[in-house]
C-alpha cells in the first residue's frame with residue numbers, strides 16, 4: 001500500500017525549482033537574467049512589455065479597445081515610457097462596476113480564477129487572472145528572497161506567522177512549513193511559540209511585521225537570547241515596516257529583516273536591495289508611476305499615489321490602475337549597481353489591530369482572511385471601527401443588491417474571526433469617512449478610548 005503521508009513529506013522537501021513546473025522556472029530565470037540591467041536597459045525592457053500588453057489589451061479587452069479608440073491612442077507611435085501619460089487612469093470602482101468589460105475575450109474560462117482583495121482601503125474588489133498566475137507570483141517572490149539567501153534549488157525551511165491559521169491548535173507543520181497562529185492570547189504563549197520555533201530551526205521566518213514585532217518585544221523585554229543558527233532572514237511583507245520595528249526585530253532575532261512591496265492586483269512588485277532598504281521594481285512584473293493629489297505625475301522622490309500597469313495577467317490586464325497606495329518613487333541610482341527604479345517608501349498601509357475585552361490583540365491583517373472576501377460582492381465599501389476596547393463597529397456602504405442573506409453570512413464569519421470576547425455591531429452608512437489625506441482606511445482605531453491598553 002502506498003503511504004500517502006510519506007509521499008507528501010518527500011514532496012514537501014523537493015526544492016521549488018523542480019516541483020513548481022515550467023512557468024515557475026521560466027519566470028524565475030527571467031527575473032534572474034534581468035536583475036542587473038542598467039537604467040537604459042531597464043527602461044527598454046519595461047517599454048517592450050508595455051507595448052506588448054497595450055497591444056494585447058487594445059485587441060482583446062473591450063474596455064481598453066474602446067478607450068484607445070476614443071482617445072485616439074496609437075500603439076505604433078509608443079516609443080518612450082513618457083507616452084503612458086496620454087492614457088487615462090483606471091480606478092478600482094471602474095473595474096468593479098464593469099468587471100466583464102475588463103476581461104479578455106479570448107481567454108478560456110477553464111483557465112481563469114478570481115482573486116479577491118480588500119486591501120488597506122476597505123473597497124472590496126474582485127479581479128480575474130489565469131490559474132498559472134500563482135506560479136509566476138511565487139517565482140518572482142522567491143527570486144527577491146534569493147537576495148537574502150533563499151535558494152529555489154534547495155529545501156528552505158520556513159516558519160510562517162502571517163494570517164494563515166493552523167487547522168488545529170496554535171501551530172502545526174503544514175506542507176513542510178511550521179505555521180503559527182497570528183492570534184496571541186497571552187504573554188505565556190510566546191514562550192511556547194519560541195520553544196517550538198527553536199526546535200524547528202528554520203532558515204527563514206515569513207511574517208507580518210506587526211506580529212513578529214510583538215514577538216521581538218517579548219524577547220527583548222524578557223532579556224531572552226533566541227539562537228536560531230540557520231536563520232538567514234525574516235521575510236516581512238504585506239504591511240508597512242517602520243525603522244523602529246525593523247531594528248527591534250533584527251535585534252531580537254540576530255538576523256536581517258527583508259521586506260518587499262506588492263499588492264493583490266499584481267501590477268508592481270519591488271523587493272529590498274541587499275545594500276539599502278530601498279525597493280527595486282522588478283522590470284518584468286509591471287510598470288509603476290505615481291501621481292500627486294492634483295493628478296500630475298509626481299517628480300522623483302515626491303510622494304504620490306501608485307499607478308500600475310500589469311505585464312503578466314492576460315485575463316484582465318490593468319493599465320494605469322490606481323492602487324490608492326501612497327508611495328515615494330525615485331529615479332536615483334542605487335549603489336548596488338542595479339538600474340531598476342526604486343520605491344523609497346510605502347505610506348498608508350495599515351498595520352493596526354483591534355483589542356477584545358480580554359485584551360487579546362487581533363491584527364488588522366487577520367480580520368478579513370482572503371477566503372471571506374468573496375462574500376463582499378454586494379458591498380461598496382466597509383470599515384472596521386473600534387472606539388471602545390472589546391467592541392467593534394462594522395460600517396458598510398452596500399449596493400441595492402445587498403440582501404439579508406449577505407448580512408447573515410458576513411456577520412457570522414466576522415464574529416467567528418473576532419471571537420467571543422468582542423461585541424460586534426453592523427452599521428449601514430451612505431459614506432465612509434476618509435482620512436485627512438482623502439484615503440479610505442479599512443480599520444479606524446483613531447478614536448479608541450483606551451488606546452494604550454496592552455494585553456497581559
Ligand SMILES: [Zn+2]
Nearest residue numbers: 273334336338
Ligand atoms: Zn540596490
